[in-house]
Amino acid sequence: MRVLGIDPGTQRTGWGIVETRRRRLVPLASGVIRTGKRPLPARLKIIHDSLTEVIREWAPGVVAIEDIFMAKHANAAMKLGHARGAAMVAAANCELDVHEYPPALVKRTVAGKGGADKTQVAKMVAVVLGLKELPGLDATDALAIAITHCQGIGRPASGTRPKPGAATTRARKKRAL
Amino acid sequence: MRVLGIDPGTQRTGWGIVETRRRRLVPLASGVIRTGKRPLPARLKIIHDSLTEVIREWAPGVVAIEDIFMAKHANAAMKLGHARGAAMVAAANCELDVHEYPPALVKRTVAGKGGADKTQVAKMVAVVLGLKELPGLDATDALAIAITHCQGIGRPASGTRPKPGAATTRARKKRAL
Numbered sequence: 063m064r065v066l067g068i069d070p071g072t073q074r075t076g077w078g079i080v081e082t083r084r085r086r087l088v089p090l091a092s093g094v095i096r097t098g099k100r101p102l103p104a105r106l107k108i109i110h111d112s113l114t115e116v117i118r119e120w121a122p123g124v125v126a127i128e129d130i131f132m133a134k135h136a137n138a139a140m141k142l143g144h145a146r147g148a149a150m151v152a153a154a155n156c157e158l159d160v161h162e163y164p165p166a167l168v169k170r171t172v173a174g175k176g177g178a179d180k181t182q183v184a185k186m187v188a189v190v191l192g193l194k195e196l197p198g199l200d201a202t203d204a205l206a207i208a209i210t211h212c213q214g215i216g217r218p219a220s221g222t223r224p225k226p227g228a229a230t231t232r233a234r235k236k237r238a239l
Numbered sequence: 240m241r242v243l244g245i246d247p248g249t250q251r252t253g254w255g256i257v258e259t260r261r262r263r264l265v266p267l268a269s270g271v272i273r274t275g276k277r278p279l280p281a282r283l284k285i286i287h288d289s290l291t292e293v294i295r296e297w298a299p300g301v302v303a304i305e306d307i308f309m310a311k312h313a314n315a316a317m318k319l320g321h322a323r324g325a326a327m328v329a330a331a332n333c334e335l336d337v338h339e340y341p342p343a344l345v346k347r348t349v350a351g352k353g354g355a356d357k358t359q360v361a362k363m364v365a366v367v368l369g370l371k372e373l374p375g376l377d378a379t380d381a382l383a384i385a386i387t388h389c390q391g392i393g394r395p396a397s398g399t400r401p402k403p404g405a406a407t408t409r410a411r412k413k414r415a416l
Contacts, residue, residue, distance in 0.1 A: 101337070102327060102337075103327040103328075103330055103331040104331055106324050106328050106331060107327075107328055107331035107332060110328045110332075130317075134313060135313065136311060136312065136313050136315075136316040137316070138313075139313035139314070139316045139317040139320065140307075140317060140320035140323075141320065142317060142320065143316065143317035143318065143319065143320020143321045143323070143324060144320045144321070144323055144324035144327065146317075146320070146321055146324065147283050147320060147322065147323070147324025147328070148325070148327075148328050150279060150280040150283045150284075150321065151280075151283050151284055151287045151324070151325050151328050154280040154281055154283060154284035155284060155287075159280075160280040
């Protein structure tokens with residue numbers, strides 16, 4: 063199974079491709095889509111087009127995306143909603159299922175606790191994927207989201223496995239909203 | 240000038256095409272995109288694809304969309320953000336500029352006061368566009384947004400003209416975010 067993880071944002075959208083091979087998780091590629099100082103619609107088009115390109119190049123079978131339903135500020139939530147919308151349209155246009163994972167579940171799956179900070183998550187992403195050097199933070203977060211999907215579904219041999227089915231149940235629940 | 244007005248929502252997205260002919264505003268078409276009970280990505284794809292179809296069929300020169308930066312609830316704001324994101328990607332993919340208008344400005348432009356209720360707005364949309372029968376509320380709101388853009392830019396002969404440049408300045412400001 064090949065998973066595209068996405069950490070959406072209107073300024074920077076991280077992405078990462080992770081593949082499960084038997085009981086191993088193999089990182090194939092990752093990157094950050096930077097949208098620069100453009101009007102919002104142009105930024106969203108860049109996110110949509112770039113992710114479409116990534117999907118065409120790497121042919122993932124499924125998309126995993128960060129789900130922040132606990133955003134405190136309405137304006138920040140709406141901005142994030144725009145970026146997620148653009149990413150979801152790209153996935154849906156390529157006929158890929160989208161699974162959503164809340165940040166706490168991603169942290170718990172990858173770093174063992176829901177309150178882990180970015181550095182702890184990054185370290186564990188490196189361990190789980192056997193990376194000597196990590197990409198930037200946005201791409202690392204995207205890889206963490208892809209790992210979360212793989213851990214919930216593919217059950218690879220990592221020690222940081224979440225409760226069986228926890229991630230997938232949550233994902234299905236969210237998708238039915 | 241032909242304007243596509245959009246009132247975005249994940250369940251129902253209203254749209255309306257208004258054209259300025261000399262000093263008259265002429266309604267050409269309107270409708271509501273209903274997304275049914277589907278997962279969010281599938282809904283967004285329907286919004287994106289349907290609006291792309293509307294743009295291809297009616298060839299508007301510009302898009303006007305409702306801008307709600309005052310949403311009180313983060314979750315509602317994020318949902319709305321998704322729908323706006325899908326609509327903006329459709330517009331940007333068709334190389335159309337997107338202008339954003341806050342609801343109070345739309346109400347003030349169409350019905351004379353920012354606190355006008357939906358019935359008052361609908362009545363004035365009918366008067367301004369010379370409609371004997373109004374479409375549903377979502378489509379009427381979309382027509383009101385299109386009218387707001389026309390009033391600010393095209394200056395047709397309606398008595399409900401906003402302060403010169405008010406709408407466009409706001410739109411430019413928002414677009415630069």
